[in-house]
Amino acid sequence: MNTSHMPHAIRSAALSFIADPFIVGIAEAYHFEPDALIIFENGKIKSFGSFDQLKSTLPEAMEVKTYKDSLVLPGFIDTHIHYPQTQIMGAFGKQLIDWLNNYTFVAEQQFKNFDYAKKVAEFFLDECLKAGTTTVMTYCTVHPESVDAFFEAAIQRNMRVIAGKVLMDRNAPEALLDKSATIGYDQSLNLINKWHNKERLSYAITPRFAPTSTHEQLESTGALWKKFPTTYMQTHVSENLGEIAWVKELFPERKDYLDVYDHYGLLGKRAVYGHGVHLTEREWQRMYDTQSSVAHCPTSNEFLGSGLFNFEIAKRKDRPVKLGLATDVGAGTSFSQLQSMNESYKIAQLGGFALSSIHAFYLATKGAAESLGLEDKIGSIKPGMEADLVVLNLKSTALIDFRMGHCKNIEEALFIQMIMGDDRATKAVYIAGNLAYENVHS
Numbered sequence: 440m441n442t443s444h445m446p447h448a449i450r451s452a453a454l455s456f457i458a459d460p461f462i463v464g465i466a467e468a469y470h471f472e473p474d475a476l477i478i479f480e481n482g483k484i485k486s487f488g489s490f491d492q493l494k495s496t497l498p499e500a501m502e503v504k505t506y507k508d509s510l511v512l513p514g515f516i517d518t519h520i521h522y523p524q525t526q527i528m529g530a531f532g533k534q535l536i537d538w539l540n541n542y543t544f545v546a547e548q549q550f551k552n553f554d555y556a557k558k559v560a561e562f563f564l565d566e567c568l569k570a571g572t573t574t575v576m577t578y579c580t581v582h583p584e585s586v587d588a589f590f591e592a593a594i595q596r597n598m599r600v601i602a603g604k605v606l607m608d609r610n611a612p613e614a615l616l617d618k619s620a621t622i623g624y625d626q627s628l629n630l631i632n633k634w635h636n637k638e639r640l641s642y643a644i645t646p647r648f649a650p651t652s653t654h655e656q657l658e659s660t661g662a663l664w665k666k667f668p669t670t671y672m673q674t675h676v677s678e679n680l681g682e683i684a685w686v687k688e689l690f691p692e693r694k695d696y697l698d699v700y701d702h703y704g705l706l707g708k709r710a711v712y713g714h715g716v717h718l719t720e721r722e723w724q725r726m727y728d729t730q731s732s733v734a735h736c737p738t739s740n741e742f743l744g745s746g747l748f749n750f751e752i753a754k755r756k757d758r759p760v761k762l763g764l765a766t767d768v769g770a771g772t773s774f775s776q777l778q779s780m781n782e783s784y785k786i787a788q789l790g791g792f793a794l795s796s797i798h799a800f801y802l803a804t805k806g807a808a809e810s811l812g813l814e815d816k817i818g819s820i821k822p823g824m825e826a827d828l829v830v831l832n833l834k835s836t837a838l839i840d841f842r843m844g845h846c847k848n849i850e851e852a853l854f855i856q857m858i859m860g861d862d863r864a865t866k867a868v869y870i871a872g873n874l875a876y877e878n879v880h881s
């Protein structure tokens with residue numbers, strides 16, 4: 440990537456989060472700077488403040504790129520996504536288990552081929568950047584080649600990503616199964632040694648979900664995480680009622696769905712659970728007690744008819760669970776986190792809760808970073824943070840431009856963007872201070 444013409448500072452309106460709006464309320468949660476200067480140094484943010492205050496600190500030769508009618512935000516973070524499912528987005532028909540069998544388990548077989556996986560990983564990461572997403576936590580497939588391909592593509596873009604080989608040893612086509620729990624363990628261990636903490640990469644131990652792993656595999660997965668406690672653990676939980684009934688049949692000895700994972704030592708910091716649409720109070724409390732995180736996947740939950748996520752329960756003030764926003768592509772229908780926010784607003788409305796723009800943008804930035812334990816590196820704009828930023832064009836379509844003419848304040852402006860905007864609103868993306876994507880039409 441050519442970085443020679445990259446600016447060292449940008450001037451624009453900018454917004455960042457300082458606290459969780461579900462806990463402190465909207466007004467205390469964010470910092471808005473209508474005319475900000477952000478100075479980069481060595482891939483990090485050196486300073487962030489009002490242009491007037493900071494301009495005297497600018498070295499004379501430093502190039503400043505100015506963005507008008509724009510808003511700079513921390514790059515979006517997608518806490519649950521499947522890069523190999525890019526090719527099955529918008530596949531028609533039925534709910535989770537049928538969709539997995541009819542489309543997902545067919546597509547994922549192609550990822551044994553490294554070259555194929557690499558091409559898809561490249562396309563996928565470019566789509567993420569186009570949507571303003573600078574960090575993803577993604578599933579690969581059961582094939583180690585799919586992980587190598589993904590991490591190589593991420594290194595080429597210098598992106599901070601989390602990924603891992605899917606573990607499955609039952610209830611899926613033969614070609615997608617680990618031949619034994621030991622083989623799945625050994626392959627994951629080799630991948631951890633090869634990739635975890637290399638440059639901006641982290642490894643996630645990835646049992647797909649309880650129904651596709653034997654007791655033996657879940658046990659070895661827990662042992663592996665214990666051996667490498669700084670890695671992540673990602674899986675799915677309580678997405679769909681049929682799935683939950685199936686888990687009950689497969690694990691009758693456990694209290695509930697989450698208790699299956701709990702039994703095998705899979706709860707804790709850096710454990711990220713996709714969906715959690717139908718969790719019980721006991722399970723929410725356990726998520727909170729163990730500091731596990733939930734990835735809310737609105738477009739996917741709607742697309743597969745999974746159900747309505749409940750924000751008020753998830754973020755109940757006496758036990759707020761760490762929550763991040765996610766697309767869950769390919770059951771999710773858009774790479775754009777603006778579109779995820781749009782749908783999460785509607786889901787909240789159907790449950791009697793009005794999700795503000797500040798709540799929604801927090802869940803895609805600082806909230807997501809906190810749910811990944813990365814809040815000291817990404818997810819907000821402040822000195823010392825890695826300079827992963829998105830520049831939103833606030834007038835990306837004629838209709839949004841017109842609508843913005845009737846907008847009173849920044850909270851309204853953000854709301855308009857999340858309801859009406861999509862990847863056309865991404866004007867530019869910075870990765871570690873370098874321009875990584877620019878929308879020439881924007």
Ligand code: GUN
Nearest residue numbers: 543647648675739767770
């Ligand atoms: N549960 C287990 N695997 C998957 C998957 O690939 N997508 C979704 N949405 N749910 C799952």
Ligand code: ZN
Nearest residue numbers: 519521713767
């Ligand atoms: Zn998923």
